[in-house]
Amino acid sequence: MLKKASFLIIFAAIWLTSCTKDPINDLTDPDSQVFITNHDKSIDFKQFKTFSIADSVVVVEDDRSGTALTDMDKQILSTVITKMQSLGYTYVAASKKPDVGLTVARITNNYLNVVSTPYSSYYGGYYGGYGYGYPSYYSYYQTSESYWSVSMLDLKNANTATKTLNVIWDAQIRGDGLGNTDYFSEMIDSIFGQSTYLKIN
């Protein structure tokens, strides 16, 4: 009797652990999006008047990078320009010594994940009570995440000694539906909207 009871408990345990959940599978694409912004608190953005933007999008995938200018890229660049203008900045060509420079990047990271699947001893029993002499198996799966990154560089106060441009503001747009141009305006509004210190007018 006791044996039967302990079987029940084991069975219940297996049944209980088998229901894994995905609590966010009901999120729509815009709802899944996360807007992360960082800025240099020592900077007073009121000192800047003009801006320029890199004329193509930086594409970074793992260790490789390049540039691209697809229709999608053009649209996100023009959305950023419009938004910067509405905040009071004047758009000038890169050759006109802009105060700040903006870059937009598409970043893709691929991760290789490993899971080990040890064979349970509960598989044993059928062939005369012997356990199975399996080693632990490893299976690999790859996940990849792409996101948009928008950075603002301080061109006005460039460090001439070390030849570095400080990133004074940067934003990441992560989540689902990031390639859908319908969401671009809302996405760009969000990253600038939550950075109220950028407004100079």
Added chain:
Amino acid sequence: MKKLIIAAFLLAGFAPAFAQEQTPKLYTLPSPYDRYTTYLVTARLTSAIPIGSFKNDYIDKASFENYSISLEWVLQNSFSVGGEIGYSYFKQRLPRALYTSGDQTISAIQTRTVSQYPIQAFVNYHFLPKSSAIQPYVQISAGGSILDYTVYYGSLADQKQKIRPTYGVGVGSKFLFKKDGSFGADVRVKYAGTSFKYDYLTSGISSLNTSIGLFYRWW
């Protein structure tokens, strides 16, 4: 038709004999549930209401996704001891909001979750004898909880998995469907606490759990 009548007669003869076997009238022995240490298995469905700092700082939404199964040994005195394994799941979605930490601002829809697989040993003290149709009891329990704390910012997750001590105090009652029968219902109200500190959770996870269950007992 004739065959049917014969069958009916046979059955009529057999049925009382069978019934007699079930309830021997020769001796008035106490029920086996009084005479032996017996086994009892209970499956429960639980509603859990968050309380304390768990409610104030993390999730205040009640959860109905809680299940458990317990096995107990009903001793010949007023006590029973046993083990219970369960599953509990809390989830709450918050509207889009800004979260600031240091120089960083995050705008996201937060989905807060906690899932637990508590495995506990318990002791029950029963106030009425086992022959009683209603058997109120008090319970204390302690054990470990396999815990998963995940906060989703949009589709990004901050996850922490741990095995932490868990404990509980409860009152409840068993209701037998039939005198000396094997099946019955179980109602229990229990305070459940798990000590866990991480991120939003500063002093553990506590909830008030009300469960209804079905039990089966045998010897």
